[in-house]
Amino acid sequence: MEADPSGFNIDAPRWDQRTFLGRVKHFLNITDPRTVFVSERELDWAKVMVEKSRMGVVPPGTQVEQLLYAKKLYDSAFHPDTGEKMNVIGRMSFQLPGGMILTGFMLQFYRTMPAVIFWQWVNQSFNALVNYTNRNAASPTSVRQMALSYFTATTTAVATAVGMNMLT
Template identity: 55%
Template sequence: MTTKRTRWKCPRESQLYYEIDDSKAFVIMTIENRVDVDAPLWDQSTFYGRFRHFAWMTNPLNTLASDAELMSAKQLVDQFRKGQEPPETTQKQLINAMKLYQSSFHPDTGELQNVCGRMCFQVPGGMTITGAMLQFYKTVPQIVFWQWFNQSFNALVNFTNRNAESPVSKTQLAFAYASATFSALGTAIGLKKGLEKLTPPVVQRFVPFVAVGAANCVNIPLMRQTELLQGVDLRDEDELKVCSSKFAAQKGITQVVISRNILMAPGMVLVPVIMQRLEKRPWFARMTFLHAPFQVLGVGTCLLLMVPIGCAVYPQNCAISVAELEQNDSDAFQELKKNYGARPLPQYLYFNKGL
């Protein structure tokens, strides 16, 4: 039995992509120039197109929108889907509603996301927490507090941006949170104790980076363990659910782990090196009140660029070839064959890997 879903748009060769052109911003929507509100504005088959999409969607200014503005944006998008939008609706109004909708509502469920878990909150949230971890790394109590705080934030982000078609119980969430927190603490404290007498001070500054990277490898898979145990739904180009695959879940979660570590690496590597050099200058060493704000702003500058880059490394609507599925997940392949019957099998299947 196959089920139909219309929320997520699978990429097609013939899909149209739109440029946000100020000269056309006030063009009223007509049958000829209607935008597909469920498809990205830019071609997601290229890195550049994905980068533009995520730079637009993860803009930290999106977090300033009130709940009333967000619900109004959702209402306009819903009305536009049905062809029932208010008369005189312009392209600018629709594009702005799409931006708020896609940055704040889950693509699977359509539910409003917690503001701190949205990817558009990664810059203000990430810069504050990461900057603090880089500044306060010298004592064990500082390490414990900020690693715990960071893993709490990461757990919220991971849960908010999961594949919502695979529900996770409260027990699983608690286990994932505790495991990631203890792995981060164990890595950070172990490296702190092991390196403080054996290496130059600049190397010790990279302890938060290693701890966060290790915790990401634990936190994300555990937070999404239901996908690994039960598989994720795969859909064909007609957006019909055709099978569930554990291999696809492994592929998607691996890509998310890599993307998250790419996202945070420059800020946690470059800023410590810069700080080490600046602290050798007498004027900067004396102005200790500037150290924490400098690191927070330095990380924020990196994140402004790296959040869309990290999200754009892999397409969010992940594709998996049927040949790859046959080779790595025989159960899913047999389910696919059963559902397709005598019809020829598709070349690719798709699923939302999350962010």
């Protein structure tokens, strides 16, 4: 990897996006669960570095590796359409730890109907938050559409879980 960032295009794909492996590497990079634990200050630094790099104004002494790390943090924490910092729980990098925790609770608390209903509701709410956080912000969605989608998905998940529980 080159050390001199002059002429470096921060928006150019790091891996060949025409290949499956290149796309896998890209998405593994930006969904890395370790980025969940990065401080707000470091995320703000990453945003500044990406924006400066896009303008061609890289601070002296900056290495390409630093720019790649800043881009990784930026892509994992800031919405691609709005540029706003996404909430931690809704980020794709929180999907793995969040999903594992919820799956553990759903597997542990399945014996009573109230527990099944509660944990299915929590799981579906988590999924809805992730979907909302990573939505296509360029296409407007009304509050009514979001509420109907949430209600339908949650009701379906709870009904399916309750129905499956009754069969066992």
